[in-house]
Structures are given as structure tokens and as C-alpha cells.
Amino acid sequence: MGTVRKQLRPWGALVVAAALTFGSDGFGQSEEDLAARRQAAQDLADSAFDLLQKERYSAAAELFDKADETFHSPVFVVYQAEALEKLEKYLAARRLLQSVVDEKLADYAPDAFREAQDEAKDRIAALDERIPTITVEVAGADAGTQVALDGSPFAGRLGEPLQVDPGEYEIEVTGPAGRTDRATLEVAEGDREVVALDVSAPGDAIDSVPTEPPSEGDGEGGLPPWILPTIAYGIGGVGLIMGAAAGGVFLGKQSELEEACENDGDGDPKTCPSEQQSEGDSVKTLGNLSTAGWVIAGIGAVAGTVLLFVPIGEQGSVVSVELHLGPGWAGVGGAF
Missing domain, CATH: 2.60.40.1120 (Carboxypeptidase-like, regulatory domain)
Structure with a gap:
């Protein structure tokens, strides 16, 4: 502890004698009482210092406390704080050191007391870095x-x-x-x-609630359940529009073609002149498109309903629907 330790060790020469001479503890007491208290404080402080050197910190802290109670000296308190610090009782040590810093010393207080205050300030600064x-x-x-x-x-x-x-x-x-x-x-x-x-x-706190990643069985990577049915119904809607539109044009073209074939003058309503061949191919294509549109509409409706009510990815399975189209025909396949 530097200067304070040098001043503390010769108890009778300075510390206790100074406390006896200048300390407020001695006011109103006889010389005999003061001498007895001085000697008792000196004996306790000597024993406490020896224990501190022997690293018996708990016993040293207790004796320094008794020495200070017998005859107060800030030097005793600083050494008591040192013993507690060795025991990792940092908060108690800091409180003692702060009491030394806060103590109001008389103008005639010995230099050892003021040096103890300076030492206490330095120890508090060091302790604050160590205290968790x-x-x-x-x-x-x-x-x-x-x-x-x-x-x-x-x-x-x-x-x-x-x-x-x-x-x-x-x-x-x-x-x-x-x-x-x-x-x-x-x-x-x-x-x-x-x-x-x-x-x-x-x-x-929604952000604090953990969300589980999609399981390996979720074939769509965790898409909302309404996405696939909506797509299927949308495709069915497109097929419905296509089937209705192509069907309307088909019926009109077919009526015109039949009238042309009946009036070609060959007496056979089932045969058509060669100039109507391209018109016949067009009517046939429109018929196929209309049929395909109605088939797509039906497939979309069925697929959308299945996807809406059948869980996807249950037990590792995935619902799939496949559309097959060809010249003059259409089909659907799936796995559920």
C-alpha cells in the first residue's frame, strides 16, 4: 500500500499516537483511559498486520475492524479493506474505502490520515475495474x-x-x-x-417467437396452403374462358360451313366444295380448342378442390396433378 504501509507499521510512533493526540475519540476522557485504548488498538493492529502478511485475510480483517473500533484511524480501515479485497469481497472493501474518502478530517489531522484518504481513492479506481x-x-x-x-x-x-x-x-x-x-x-x-x-x-413480441423451418416433406418449401388451390382454379378459369370463346366461334363457323356445303349444287349436303377445305380445317381446330378449354376448366376445378381439402406433404407425400393434351384429346393424371 505504499506510503500508508510505511506509516502504519510503527503503530506507537505515529499512527496510534497521532490518533491519540489529534483524534476526536479522545475528547472528554482521562489520560489513563486514552493510554489504555491506545495500547489496545496498537496490540490489535500489530496482530492484524501479522495475519495479513501470513495471508490469513479473514482474521486480519476482523482484527483491523476491532482496532478501529477501539481507537479510530483511517489507516486501520484501509488495511481492513485490503484484507477483504484479498477475499474477493470487493463490494465490502469498496464501501470501507469510500468511507475513508468521505471522512471529514480536521485541519490538525496527521499526514498519515490524509495519505490514507489518497490511497483509498486510488484503490477505489482500481477496484472499479475489477468488480464485475x-x-x-x-x-x-x-x-x-x-x-x-x-x-x-x-x-x-x-x-x-x-x-x-x-x-x-x-x-x-x-x-x-x-x-x-x-x-x-x-x-x-x-x-x-x-x-x-x-x-x-x-x-x-412476435419477433421473439421462434418459427420452425418447413419440414423436408413440404414439397413447396412452406408455401401458404391457399397458393396452389388458387393457381389451379385460375388455370381452370382460363380454360373455361377459352372453351366458351372457341365454342362460340366454332358454332358460328360450323353453321356457315354447313350452309355453304348444302348450297354447292351437288345435291349432297355432306360434301363440300374444295374451296371450303381451309374453312373446314379452321372449324375443326376451333372445335378442338373448345374441347380442350372445357377439359382444362374441369381439371382446374378438380385440382383446386383436391389441393384445398387434401393436406400436402402428409407423411412425406405430395399431391400432384398433371395435364395431358394431344390432337383431339385431353387427359389428367395425379398422385394423392
């Missing part, structure tokens, strides 16, 4: 949300770091309607941990 912190963030929190650290009320504020000693901690939060969430974590020296908990109502 926990920051608790809670989704869905309201004004009544309660946070507990190891069963006790959380001393910090949500979203702000709280200093803690190294160790394992359990954090539990209770939010609206009694919804709870908890986490267990272990923090080491210098850690800066952030704990995210959630007490929002189901459906409040």
Missing part, C-alpha cells in the same frame, strides 16, 4: 415489475450495470399478471454481464 457488473434487461416490464437477485430485491435499476462480487447468481423477474422469467449465471472478476429476460404476454 450485471445489467438486467426485461422485455414486457411495467411499473410493477419486480426483480430479485438470489431471492433479495435487486438493488440496481433495469438496464443499468450493478456491481457484484464474483460468484454465481440467480436472477428472477416477476412481471404483469404474475408472468416470470429467471436466469442463473456465474460472474468472474472484471466481467460485464447482460441478462435478458422476458415477461411479455404471449403474442406481444
Whole structure:
């Protein structure tokens, strides 16, 4: 501890003697009482220092505390904080050091006391780098949300770091309607941990709800169930329009062709003049188109209905519908 340690070791020469001479503890007491307290504080501090050197930190901290109670000296408090720091009781050590910094010293206080304050300031700055912190963030929190650290009320504020000693901690939060969430974590020296908990109502935070990827059996990669039926009905609608339109033209052309064949003067209504051959081919094509359109319309309606009511990809299977068209014919095939 630098200068403070040099001043602390010769107890009777400076520290206790200075406290005896300048400290407020001695006001209103007899010389005999002051001498007795000085000697007791000196003995306790000597024993505490020896224990500190032997790394018996718990016993050293206890004796330094008793020495300070017997006769107060900021130097004793700084050494007590050192012993606690060795035990990784950082928060208790910091509180003691802060009490030394905050102490109002009299103008006639010895230099050892002021040096102890300077040492305490330096130790606090170093400790703040080593003391771990926990920051608790809670989704869905309201004004009544309660946070507990190891069963006790959380001393910090949500979203702000709280200093803690190294160790394992359990954090539990209770939010609206009694919804709870908890986490267990272990923090080491210098850690800066952030704990995210959630007490929002189901459906409040859609982004936080994990979505499962489509299974391997979903042949369409997870398309919405209405997509395929809509496509099938759309194709059927196109076929219906095509069949109706081609059928209307077919009937008109066919009537004209029959009239031309009946009036060709050969007496046979079933035979047509050669100049009407292209017209006959056109009528035949229109008839095929009309038939195909009606077939497509029927297939679309059937496929759309099947796709609408039969689950796709159930037990690894996929519903498929195939359309087959050829000159003068049409067909449909599928697997369900």
C-alpha cells in the first residue's frame, strides 16, 4: 500500500499516537483511559498486520475492524479493506474505502490520515475495474415489475450495470399478471454481464417467437396452403374462358360451313366444295380448342378442390396433378 504501509507499521510512533493526540475519540476522557485504548488498538493492529502478511485475510480483517473500533484511524480501515479485497469481497472493501474518502478530517489531522484518504481513492479506481457488473434487461416490464437477485430485491435499476462480487447468481423477474422469467449465471472478476429476460404476454413480441423451418416433406418449401388451390382454379378459369370463346366461334363457323356445303349444287349436303377445305380445317381446330378449354376448366376445378381439402406433404407425400393434351384429346393424371 505504499506510503500508508510505511506509516502504519510503527503503530506507537505515529499512527496510534497521532490518533491519540489529534483524534476526536479522545475528547472528554482521562489520560489513563486514552493510554489504555491506545495500547489496545496498537496490540490489535500489530496482530492484524501479522495475519495479513501470513495471508490469513479473514482474521486480519476482523482484527483491523476491532482496532478501529477501539481507537479510530483511517489507516486501520484501509488495511481492513485490503484484507477483504484479498477475499474477493470487493463490494465490502469498496464501501470501507469510500468511507475513508468521505471522512471529514480536521485541519490538525496527521499526514498519515490524509495519505490514507489518497490511497483509498486510488484503490477505489482500481477496484472499479475489477468488480464485475450485471445489467438486467426485461422485455414486457411495467411499473410493477419486480426483480430479485438470489431471492433479495435487486438493488440496481433495469438496464443499468450493478456491481457484484464474483460468484454465481440467480436472477428472477416477476412481471404483469404474475408472468416470470429467471436466469442463473456465474460472474468472474472484471466481467460485464447482460441478462435478458422476458415477461411479455404471449403474442406481444412476435419477433421473439421462434418459427420452425418447413419440414423436408413440404414439397413447396412452406408455401401458404391457399397458393396452389388458387393457381389451379385460375388455370381452370382460363380454360373455361377459352372453351366458351372457341365454342362460340366454332358454332358460328360450323353453321356457315354447313350452309355453304348444302348450297354447292351437288345435291349432297355432306360434301363440300374444295374451296371450303381451309374453312373446314379452321372449324375443326376451333372445335378442338373448345374441347380442350372445357377439359382444362374441369381439371382446374378438380385440382383446386383436391389441393384445398387434401393436406400436402402428409407423411412425406405430395399431391400432384398433371395435364395431358394431344390432337383431339385431353387427359389428367395425379398422385394423392
